[in-house]
Amino acid sequence: MLTIVVCVKQVFDPEAPLSLFQLCPEGKKLIPPPGTPPVLSSFDENALEAALYIKDVQAAKVIVVSMGYKLAKPVLKKTLAAGADELILLEDEQFEGLDSYSTAHVLARAIERIGNWDIILCGRQAADTDAGQVGAGIAEILQIPGITLARKVEIEGEKVRVERLLADGYEVVETARPVLITASNEIGALRFPNVKALMAAQKMGVTVWDAAELGLTTAVTKQTNLLKLFVPERNTNCQMISGENPEETAEKLTAILAIKVGGN
Amino acid sequence: MILAELQKDRLAGISAELVTAGLKIAGQLGEELSALLIGENTGNRAQELICLGVHKVYVVDNPVFSCYRFEPYLELIARICQEIQPNVFLMGHTEVGQDLGPRLAFRLNTGFVPNCVELGVAPESGLLQMTRPVYGGKAHGLYMVNNGGLQIATVAPKVFEAALREDSRQGKITLLPWENEATSFKIQVVERVETESAGVRLEDATVIVSGGRGVGSAEDFAGLKELADTLGGSIGASRVAVDNNWVPNILQVGLTGKVVKPNVYIAIGISGSLQHMAGCSTAKTIIAINRDPEAQIFKMAHFGVVADWREILPPLIEKCKALSE
Ligand SMILES: Cc1cc2nc3c(=O)[nH]c(=O)nc-3n(C[C@H](O)[C@H](O)[C@H](O)COP(=O)(O)OP(=O)(O)OC[C@H]3O[C@@H](n4cnc5c(N)ncnc54)[C@H](O)[C@@H]3O)c2cc1C
Numbered sequence: 001m002l003t004i005v006v007c008v009k010q011v012f013d014p015e016a017p018l019s020l021f022q023l024c025p026e027g028k029k030l031i032p033p034p035g036t037p038p039v040l041s042s043f044d045e046n047a048l049e050a051a052l053y054i055k056d057v058q059a060a061k062v063i064v065v066s067m068g069y070k071l072a073k074p075v076l077k078k079t080l081a082a083g084a085d086e087l088i089l090l091e092d093e094q095f096e097g098l099d100s101y102s103t104a105h106v107l108a109r110a111i112e113r114i115g116n117w118d119i120i121l122c123g124r125q126a127a128d129t130d131a132g133q134v135g136a137g138i139a140e141i142l143q144i145p146g147i148t149l150a151r152k153v154e155i156e157g158e159k160v161r162v163e164r165l166l167a168d169g170y171e172v173v174e175t176a177r178p179v180l181i182t183a184s185n186e187i188g189a190l191r192f193p194n195v196k197a198l199m200a201a202q203k204m205g206v207t208v209w210d211a212a213e214l215g216l217t218t219a220v221t222k223q224t225n226l227l228k229l230f231v232p233e234r235n236t237n238c239q240m241i242s243g244e245n246p247e248e249t250a251e252k253l254t255a256i257l258a259i260k261v262g263g264n
Numbered sequence: 265m266i267l268a269e270l271q272k273d274r275l276a277g278i279s280a281e282l283v284t285a286g287l288k289i290a291g292q293l294g295e296e297l298s299a300l301l302i303g304e305n306t307g308n309r310a311q312e313l314i315c316l317g318v319h320k321v322y323v324v325d326n327p328v329f330s331c332y333r334f335e336p337y338l339e340l341i342a343r344i345c346q347e348i349q350p351n352v353f354l355m356g357h358t359e360v361g362q363d364l365g366p367r368l369a370f371r372l373n374t375g376f377v378p379n380c381v382e383l384g385v386a387p388e389s390g391l392l393q394m395t396r397p398v399y400g401g402k403a404h405g406l407y408m409v410n411n412g413g414l415q416i417a418t419v420a421p422k423v424f425e426a427a428l429r430e431d432s433r434q435g436k437i438t439l440l441p442w443e444n445e446a447t448s449f450k451i452q453v454v455e456r457v458e459t460e461s462a463g464v465r466l467e468d469a470t471v472i473v474s475g476g477r478g479v480g481s482a483e484d485f486a487g488l489k490e491l492a493d494t495l496g497g498s499i500g501a502s503r504v505a506v507d508n509n510w511v512p513n514i515l516q517v518g519l520t521g522k523v524v525k526p527n528v529y530i531a532i533g534i535s536g537s538l539q540h541m542a543g544c545s546t547a548k549t550i551i552a553i554n555r556d557p558e559a560q561i562f563k564m565a566h567f568g569v570v571a572d573w574r575e576i577l578p579p580l581i582e583k584c585k586a587l588s589e
């Protein structure tokens with residue numbers, strides 16, 4: 001049986017409008033409006049879907065790992081409802097505000113502890129950091145091949161076959177297991193669990209490991225430092241075009257295009 | 265040092281932008297700018313880099329590098345970074361840079377900052393200060409690498425102006441060997457598939473007619489294509505349009521799609537999420553057609569029309585056709 005580990009991060013809803021967010025006083029964090037529940041980072045949902053897609057056709061155990069502090073269990077349990085077999089939370093005060101480098105080290109440590117895995121799946125980038133770094137980091141730490149930007153993942157006997165995005169198309173690559181793969185949205189949306197599965201999942205137990213449990217006795221080193229966050233200025237000077245009828249509006253737009261298409 | 269990227273046999277657009285970014289940093293540090301050029305039959309590309317302003321070009325020319333492959337590229341670049349010891353290594357935030365950058369940083373045990381839109385040097389420490397969008401573009405973060413060694417970053421496309429060629433420029437070209445005779449790697453490329461797209465390439469288009477969820481269907485994109493063709497441009501799309509399979513994913517504009525910088529970007533039925541605008545906000549003129557007057561796109565466009573696009577598009581195509589005749 002294959003063991004597939006999926007790294008899933010909770011983030012605050014990336015689609016929520018900017019105006020609702022506030023910069024914290026030290027300027028290092030954005031604070032979402034109170035009471036808004038976090039969501040699963042969208043590419044991590046795609047990664048989970050890729051794992052479940054494999055489990056659809058062959059015997060596989062899907063283990064979801066999520067790291068953070070004060071994690072929202074009900075939100076993360078959605079992964080169980082969708083079909084994951086096990087949920088492991090890495091929770092510790094130390095795990096707050098880590099950079100990609102240290103995050104990859106903590107996750108790699110947990111994956112080593114799980115042992116006997118065949119495939120690790122991550123999102124191509126988290127919806128808050130937008131970094132796209134942790135997956136590559138885990139692969140390097142564990143010294144296994146890493147394949148980024150997958151649009152399809154299939155098992156072919158002893159091999160894993162991945163369609164990987166390129167600027168003008170895609171390439172098909174193959175590698176032996178173990179391997180780490182990062183998922184892009186082309187993989188497809190996470191299947192929607194039904195209400196019964198959602199309710200059953202809320203009753204399922206989860207495993208929680210803290211830093212000590214992972215043998216991380218000293219603070220995890222960071223390689224990068226965030227000095228400050230700021231909200232960039234944006235052009236808000238939009239000139240509205242309208243007419244008596246669509247023809248007139250189109251006429252005015254055409255006049256603008258006549259000037260602007262040339263680069264003026 | 266910058267990594268020059270090739271697109272087929274030519275220097276990719278990002279390479280000239282990296283020269284600009286690299287010269288800025290090198291100038292502030294009082295150092296020379298070097299470039300690493302990897303490929304097969306690289307011909308005059310090294311000289312071209314010098315004409316763009318690079319002082320020193322290292323070339324590795326070998327059939328192994330006929331196209332981008334993760335393992336040999338990573339092995340080679342890691343080795344060169346260790347031998348030549350640049351302070352700064354810049355790549356484009358392209359498929360190549362996104363693939364290589366993080367793993368390279370982990371291999372060399374140093375920090376990495378992706379998708380930088382601004383680069384500078386801290387006056388006291390001489391360390392790189394890197395600004396990049398986070399939270400989908402809701403904020404920008406200013407980052408520094410912790411230790412003083414190699415600093416690795418990828419640079420967002422279309423942010424820095426392309427360096428201009430001057431044929432009189434002179435510099436040094438050094439050939440470096442590729443000694444690893446291995447021809448097989450752990451990851452095997454079985455095939456490469458190019459997605460067909462008729463007409464002007466999205467990244468090169470001077471006019472882009474882009475559609476989102478509001479367009480409604482694959483068939484409806486034909487109307488957008490007609491306008492794009494009339495204006496000599498390309499169509500583009502939001503992620504929602506791609507996820508619905510209305511258009512191929514190589515037409516996606518945004519944070520995780522293409523970054524474009526046309527003269528005119530016409531956004532039709534696109535709400536203006538920051539993740540989308542990350543791919544088109546440097547367009548010279550943005551025109552938005554959206555039926556919702558409150559749509560966020562009107563906060564970022566230069567011209568806006570509040571209407572159902574289905575009413576506006578037919579007369580617009582007609583008048584634009586008349587114009588180009
Ligand atoms: C990490 C991450 C990365 C992402 N990367 C990208 C990316 O690279 N590119 C990207 O595009 N998105 C990206 N997204 C998704 C992004 O956040 C938005 O969900 C997406 O851009 C919304 O697409 P849309 O504007 O087409 O759809 P919507 O937000 O649903 O907007 C549709 C608009 O169409 C208008 N409309 C509807 N009908 C009509 C009509 N008949 N006439 C005129 N107007 C009409 C509506 O008023 C509405 O404003 C990313 C998201 C995440 C979390």
Ligand SMILES: Nc1ncnc2c1ncn2[C@@H]1O[C@H](COP(=O)(O)O)[C@@H](O)[C@H]1O
Nearest residue numbers: 007008067122123125126131132133134
């Ligand atoms: N705290 C976390 N817990 C679980 N997985 C994570 C965490 N942070 C990052 N990841 C994984 O690493 C991917 C890339 O993250 P990043 O490098 O931050 O963009 C994410 O899509 C997740 O799959």
